[in-house]
Amino acid sequence: MKKSEVRSQKSESKDYLTIALPKGKLLEPSIKLFSKIGIKIKEDLKKTRRLILDAPRSNVKFLIIRATDVPTYVEYGAADIGIVGKDILMEQGKDVYEPLDLKYGYCQIVIAKPEKEKLLGGKEGLSKLRIATKYPNIAERYFSQKGLQVEIIKLYGSIELAPLTGLSDRILDLISTGQTLKDNGLEVVERVSESTARLIVNRASMKIKYKRVKEIIEAVKKAVQ
Amino acid sequence: MLKLNGTTKPFTPKGVGTFFPERAAKKKRVEEIILSVFSKWGFKEIVTPGFEFLDAISAGLDENLTDRAYKFVDRGTGRILALRPDITAQIARIAAASLAEKPKPMRLCYNANVFRYEEEHAGRQQEIFQVGGELIGIDLPESDAEMVAIAVESLKEIGLNDFEITIGQIGFFKGMLKEIGLDSQTYLNVKDAFSKKEMLRVEGLLSGISKPRRDKLLKIADLFGKEDILDKAEAIADNKESRKAVQNIRDVYRILKLYGLEKYILIDLAEVRGFDYYTGILFEVFVKGIGYEIGSGGRYDSLLGKFGYDCPSTGFALDVERLLAAIDAQGIELKTDGVDILLIDFNKDKSAAIKLAKALRDKGFHVSRDIIKRGLNSSLDYAKEWGIPKAIILGARDLKEDEAFIIDTKTSEKKKIKINQLTDFLSV
Numbered sequence: 001m002k003k004s005e006v007r008s009q010k011s012e013s014k015d016y017l018t019i020a021l022p023k024g025k026l027l028e029p030s031i032k033l034f035s036k037i038g039i040k041i042k043e044d045l046k047k048t049r050r051l052i053l054d055a056p057r058s059n060v061k062f063l064i065i066r067a068t069d070v071p072t073y074v075e076y077g078a079a080d081i082g083i084v085g086k087d088i089l090m091e092q093g094k095d096v097y098e099p100l101d102l103k104y105g106y107c108q109i110v111i112a113k114p115e116k117e118k119l120l121g122g123k124e125g126l127s128k129l130r131i132a133t134k135y136p137n138i139a140e141r142y143f144s145q146k147g148l149q150v151e152i153i154k155l156y157g158s159i160e161l162a163p164l165t166g167l168s169d170r171i172l173d174l175i176s177t178g179q180t181l182k183d184n185g186l187e188v189v190e191r192v193s194e195s196t197a198r199l200i201v202n203r204a205s206m207k208i209k210y211k212r213v214k215e216i217i218e219a220v221k222k223a224v225q
Numbered sequence: 226m227l228k229l230n231g232t233t234k235p236f237t238p239k240g241v242g243t244f245f246p247e248r249a250a251k252k253k254r255v256e257e258i259i260l261s262v263f264s265k266w267g268f269k270e271i272v273t274p275g276f277e278f279l280d281a282i283s284a285g286l287d288e289n290l291t292d293r294a295y296k297f298v299d300r301g302t303g304r305i306l307a308l309r310p311d312i313t314a315q316i317a318r319i320a321a322a323s324l325a326e327k328p329k330p331m332r333l334c335y336n337a338n339v340f341r342y343e344e345e346h347a348g349r350q351q352e353i354f355q356v357g358g359e360l361i362g363i364d365l366p367e368s369d370a371e372m373v374a375i376a377v378e379s380l381k382e383i384g385l386n387d388f389e390i391t392i393g394q395i396g397f398f399k400g401m402l403k404e405i406g407l408d409s410q411t412y413l414n415v416k417d418a419f420s421k422k423e424m425l426r427v428e429g430l431l432s433g434i435s436k437p438r439r440d441k442l443l444k445i446a447d448l449f450g451k452e453d454i455l456d457k458a459e460a461i462a463d464n465k466e467s468r469k470a471v472q473n474i475r476d477v478y479r480i481l482k483l484y485g486l487e488k489y490i491l492i493d494l495a496e497v498r499g500f501d502y503y504t505g506i507l508f509e510v511f512v513k514g515i516g517y518e519i520g521s522g523g524r525y526d527s528l529l530g531k532f533g534y535d536c537p538s539t540g541f542a543l544d545v546e547r548l549l550a551a552i553d554a555q556g557i558e559l560k561t562d563g564v565d566i567l568l569i570d571f572n573k574d575k576s577a578a579i580k581l582a583k584a585l586r587d588k589g590f591h592v593s594r595d596i597i598k599r600g601l602n603s604s605l606d607y608a609k610e611w612g613i614p615k616a617i618i619l620g621a622r623d624l625k626e627d628e629a630f631i632i633d634t635k636t637s638e639k640k641k642i643k644i645n646q647l648t649d650f651l652s653v
Contacts (some may be wrong), residue, residue: 076347077516087284
């Protein structure tokens with residue numbers, strides 16, 4: 001038996017795994033992370049436009065999808081494993097396991113206001129603040145826990161624009177360096193939470209493909225430590 | 226095309242739906258198969274009310290389920306009613322109130338829909354069709370094993386093979402947490418982190434605790450697999466409750482081996498989710514191709530007590546829609562009843578056709594009469610469209626009075642035959 005045959009037989013005995021990765025900032029470090037533990041894609045990430053990338057030797061395929069869709073793919077089992085920011089997990093509350101904090105993709109969820117606006121004594125308590133955000137669920141939970149009544153305005157992007165145009169008083173948004181806030185004349189007033197990339201796993205995959213999933217969790221855990 | 230003129234309101238709320246004939250037939254078949262398995266094991270069907278006074282069943286519902294029940298006000302009494310969110314709690318109430326005097330054990334099964342308000346999650350409907358059973362009055366491992374065996378037999382009867390049943394017991398985890406000695410807030414946080422398998426968070430929450438004790442708790446996350454898991458669990462447990470849980474699963478597993486079912490079973494002491502009413506084993510059914518459990522069950526010895534009658538009990542339910550999804554995912558053919566014959570009649574006097582249809586139905590065939598007056602070709606098109614395999618034609622021009630044509634609607638093959646020989650011909 002040739003060496004290549006041995007290898008292909010070995011990989012056949014492994015369960016096939018589908019891993020969902022988010023487009024954007026987390027994609028490259030995630031591909032690198034899996035490459036580090038031996039799960040390597042054939043294509044050059046910068047050149048390809050394919051949405052499914054194969055790592056045939058490891059019996060793995062990667063799905064390249066929008067970050068906000070990653071928890072959905074994993075919850076339904078269309079992907080066994082996914083990588084996604086904690087911010088999105090907190091917002092969506094999907095029913096998935098999240099065994100690992102991957103430590104990269106560090107961001108903060110903050111409340112920001114226009115620099116020029118004075119913090120009016122007591123204004124927050126008296127009238128209903130309007131909050132623009134991509135994270136309506138996090139915003140609702142945060143302000144209701146603080147006992148503040150707010151009006152939440154759901155936006156899909158360029159959140160910083162909302163207070164500048166009078167659409168909202170504050171924003172609740174994700175920042176990494178804070179530069180975008182600064183460039184748009186906004187400043188942080190409160191920190192709500194922190195976020196990093198997480199490895200998530202479908203509930204059934206964790207049981208039915210236990211050995212394979214466990215192997216990957218252990219390898220990834222070592223690689224990020 | 227999406228119709229934008231007129232109303233934009235959807236016809237049905239989220240989470241409910243219509244089963245069109247083909248799917249309804251599959252649903253019915255699945256329900257029949259499971260009920261017949263229950264029946265073969267000596268279970269009797271029980272039908273519970275569609276809605277109840279909320280306070281009459283809420284004692285048996287965990288808080289989460291009470292919140293998710295659809296509620297409305299009873300006009301007569303002003304009390305709050307709830308569409309049944311759970312059959313097990315209803316049966317517990319009924320058994321405690323009306324069946325307490327009956328000799329034990331009682332084996333009851335049901336085929337019913339429950340209603341739960343659900344956020345959008347994979348596989349979750351607001352109206353859930355369940356087939357399940359309860360074995361009331363025995364606290365022995367053998368009764369738990371019986372329920373698991375019935376679940377396995379039901380799945381196999383349906384034709385599913387690639388499935389696993391995970392068995393755990395929350396008492397193991399609870400005992401370990403008590404052994405470690407956590408305050409109630411940390412306890413809840415640890416349980417939450419464990420339920421999502423966020424082990425780094427668990428580590429963080431336990432940072433104030435000595436390393437040997439912390440490591441013990443962290444090891445629980447790896448207690449998943451075959452029988453040897455039980456030895457590993459016993460090795461780390463130094464308290465009565467956890468040891469009792471391990472022993473119980475060991476006993477159940479031993480009996481399942483007698484049934485020859487161990488290949489379907491995985492031991493899962495790492496899972497800490499599930500309804501609060503489970504006091505003993507908890508099992509979940511997973512099928513290859515479906516990302517969530519398709520059924521679950523377990524032991525709930527204190528549930529009947531909440532309705533004033535202390536009595537042990539164990540049970541499980543399978544989710545019919547999830548089973549249908551699993552059947553589709555695994556490409557399993559379910560034998561369902563359809564229409565066998567379309568009887569097309571060109572005679573003015575319909576009595577011969579009515580007589581023949583009855584004779585065929587008496588023989589067990591499913592027969593529709595083509596009552597509409599139309600040409601033969603459009604009748605045959607109709608049969609084809611609805612998947613009726615055979616057509617019988619009476620009163621056509623080139624037929625004698627005692628003759629009929631029989632046509633295979635797929636191949637259009639046509640055969641002349643004497644009417645009195647029809648039933649024999651079709652039976653072959």
